[in-house]
Amino acid sequence: NAGVTQTPKFQVLKTGQSMTLQCAQDMNHEYMSWYRQDPGMGLRLIHYSVGAGITDQGEVPNGYNVSRSTTEDFPLRLLSAAPSQTSVYFCASSYGTSGSGANVLTFGAGSRLTVL
Amino acid sequence: GQNIDQPTEMTATEGAIVQINCTYQTSGFNGLFWYQQHAGEAPTFLSYNVLDGLEEKGRFSSFLSRSKGYSYLLLKELQMKDSASYLCAVRDSNYQLIWGAGTKLIIKP
Secondary structure: OOOEEEEOOEEEEOOOOOEEEEEEEOOOOOEEEEEEEOOOOOOEEEEEEEEOOEEEEOOOOOOEEEOOOOOOEOOEEEOOOOHHHOEEEEEEEEOOOOOOOOOOOEEOOOEEEEEO | OOEEEOOOEEEEEOOOOEEEEEEEEOOOOOOEEEEEEOOOOOOEEEEEEOOOEEEEEOOEEEEEEOOOOEEEEEEOOOOHHHOEEEEEEEEOOOOOEEEOOOEEEEEEO
């Protein structure tokens, strides 16, 4: 199993450009999410999905779009990149979120984005 | 607001024991997680506590006190490969994870 696959690993954009970060998982996980990680701060949730066709906003959704057309894929789109979006982005998935189980997150390797 | 506090950085010696604390104030509680993150890599799951007490898993143990809003991660017989950041996260009443900023652990020979 590949787990959670993110592409690209590194990207440099100019202000105003758009791009898509790809995320795919092969574990049949219902829950998928995007986080950004910035120095001195905890992981912050951007968007998440509890199943195909269902998406919702997290803590910091502005400037980002997502879609979930299949169980496997959950791309993150930056509509018009800004320097404040310079960050490391992680895609993460789990079987679910609710219930008494741990529902441990499996993370992708991360995508380091720089916006000039 | 919701808040997770953990020390920014700790230093310990190879072979020793270190305790990393985490205090939290969240809207509800549905479990506490510890993840390990090596520099430049993704976080990986270490432990999960939902009831008070100690959970032991090899060299790593995690403790939870829900009444005090407190957890710690205990690492024994430290090895150089334990140099990493340790992230504390709490699942709130909406089953969303609230993350601490992480504790960078430096192991010295």
